[in-house]
Amino acid sequence: MRSPILRAALLGACVLGLFNSSATAKPAAPESEIVIRERTFIPAVISLTKDELVTLIIKNEDHDLHAFVPLLLFQGLNVMVTGNSAPEFNETGFARVLIPPRGQAEIRFRPGTTGRFFYICDLPGHNMRGEIIVAPDSS
Numbered sequence: 001m002r003s004p005i006l007r008a009a010l011l012g013a014c015v016l017g018l019f020n021s022s023a024t025a026k027p028a029a030p031e032s033e034i035v036i037r038e039r040t041f042i043p044a045v046i047s048l049t050k051d052e053l054v055t056l057i058i059k060n061e062d063h064d065l066h067a068f069v070p071l072l073l074f075q076g077l078n079v080m081v082t083g084n085s086a087p088e089f090n091e092t093g094f095a096r097v098l099i100p101p102r103g104q105a106e107i108r109f110r111p112g113t114t115g116r117f118f119y120i121c122d123l124p125g126h127n128m129r130g131e132i133i134v135a136p137d138s139s
């Protein structure tokens with residue numbers, strides 16, 4: 001079980017303000033917000049625009065640790081993750097971010113493909129799922 005250690009590390013990061021994003025400038029790009037409340041992603045579906053830089057803000061209002069695990073959406077993209085969260089990357093790019101209780105993750109990226117993309121929380125016993133629709137640029 002690495003969970004208690006991770007929890008302690010995340011808590012430490014919160015206390016120290018290591019990843020405190022309030023000190024950084026607000027991005028000019030549009031923002032889109034997902035709230036986690038009572039083990040539910042709200043809203044269940046959000047829409048983004050292909051090729052438009054966006055900051056996806058995921059706020060965890062629960063007392064539990066949650067994960068944002070995108071399926072396919074971020075593959076091969078440049079992604080910047082800030083906030084008091086713990087991002088994980090693998091060979092395909094951004095893979096997952098752990099968000100502490102009352103914490104948030106800010107994910108800045110430019111969606112490169114249109115379509116419907118799902119994301120989940122993969123923590124044991126959490127049956128949480130949401131959807132991101134990337135629409136074509138209408139301009």
Ligand SMILES: [Cu+2]
Nearest residue numbers: 066067121126
């Ligand atoms: Cu969860």
